[in-house]
Structures are given as C-alpha cells and as structure tokens.
Amino acid sequence: MIDWVAFTRARNELGAGFVRILGYFREDGVKSVAAIEAAMRAQNAAALIIPAHTLKGEARQFGAEPLGALAERIEVVARDCVEGHDTPDEAISEVAALRGLFERTLSILEAEGDPVVQRRQGFGRRIG
Template identity: 65%
Template sequence: MSFEGSTLVDWPAFSQARAELGAGFVRILGYFREDGVKSVALIEAAMRSLNAAAMVIPAHTLKGEARQFGAEPLADLAEAIETIARDCLEMQDTPEEALEHIVNLRPLFDQTLTLLEREANPIIARKPAAGGFGRRAVPTGFGED
C-alpha cells in the first residue's frame, strides 16, 4: 500500500488540530508517535496469535489518534482492523481476514508519521539543498565555477 504524501494527511484538519492544541501540539504529536508504535506492535502480535480481542483496543486507539491529526487513510485502516476484530469476537472466529490490512499498517503508520513530524518541525525538513544565502552553489557543469 503506497500513498502520495498529499493524500496521507488532510492538511486542513492537521492545521486545525495544530491551532486548537497550541503549545501542546508537539508534545501531543509525540504521544501519537509513542502510542502508535505500541498500537501497531500490539495489533501485529495479536494477529500472530490469532487473538481478535487483543486487536480491538489498540486499533480503536490508533484510529482515534490518527483522525485527530487528519491522518485519514491510517485511521480508516485502523478502523477496518477494529471492525474485523469486533466481528470475529461476535462470530467467535479468528481474524485471518485482517491479515492484509495488518501487513499494510506499519508502512502506512511510518509514512504518515514522517509527514506529520516533518510538517510539525519545518525548520529541519526544509533546509536549502545547495546555494542560498551564505552558501556557495556547487558547480554543475562547464563554465559554472
């Protein structure tokens, strides 16, 4: 599963969350990172043990936190896993149906988190590549020394 950066995050929702959270935004994004890493690991472990009940809470948590930052594809994927797990509990079944979703979860979480953190700290992510004020541009061809 691969997404373009522009489709991984609803940037207006991200901006709204940033404005509403104010000075606590970066701290709360850090909690999202910590909770997300734990949730993904718990979901993967639950899949390995075919334990649908153990998938529900981490998938639900990841879904809610992802939506808070406008990470809709991640939230939708977590919601699909949660729904499958809940259905399996009702039907007293194992969650093999969730396998494809869970395989895609970690890469999507990592891609999304990278974008969110890059946007949250634009100074680090947007350094000029070459040239710019106070930097000598690297010659790229004949006669450009």
C-alpha cells in the first residue's frame, strides 16, 4: 500500500515539517475526494481533473502509490471525456473506491508519521 522507500525519503527531506505537511495532505485529500465525488455526481468531467491531479501528486509524494495510481486513472478518464465531450461514467468504479482507499492510506501514513512511533521504534537500540 505504501512505498516505504519514498515515504522515508519524504520524511527525511521534510524533516521537522513532515507532520505538518502530512496534515496538509489530510486536509487537501479530504477536499479532493469530496470534490471528485461531487463532480462525478454532477457528471462533470472537467471538475474531476484538478482534484484528481492534486491527489495523485500528493499521494505519490508520500509513497502512496495505489492511491496515486487510482487518482491518475480518474484524471486520465476525465481528460479523455473533456476532449471527447463525454460524461465520466467510465470512472464510476474508481471514484467509488477512492474514499475507502484514501482513508486506509491516510491511516497508515499517519500511524507511521507519528513522531512518538518513530521515537519508540528507536528506543533500546544500541548506537555505535
């Protein structure tokens, strides 16, 4: 579910700001998922593109590849529908799966990103 190499790289690069940025991912992700669901209900392919693109990039920043791939599929279908002047019916199953995957992914990321968990994992290890 998570590419731990990418996750660790993000945590190391973001340093002390990691928890804050992960919080932004939560906030942005909740908004993106809601916007994608609303756009699908409205059959508005154009309105799917930006929130799907945003979610894709932010998910991949934290190594959440399945979530990023699902958001990318929604974005690609939406772009194709805009070009073809069609409704985004093809993305219904992806949009239906999105909220659950986002919530599961976020739960894992937040558990692993918790500074208390990081300290506990290092406790008792010998240095040297």
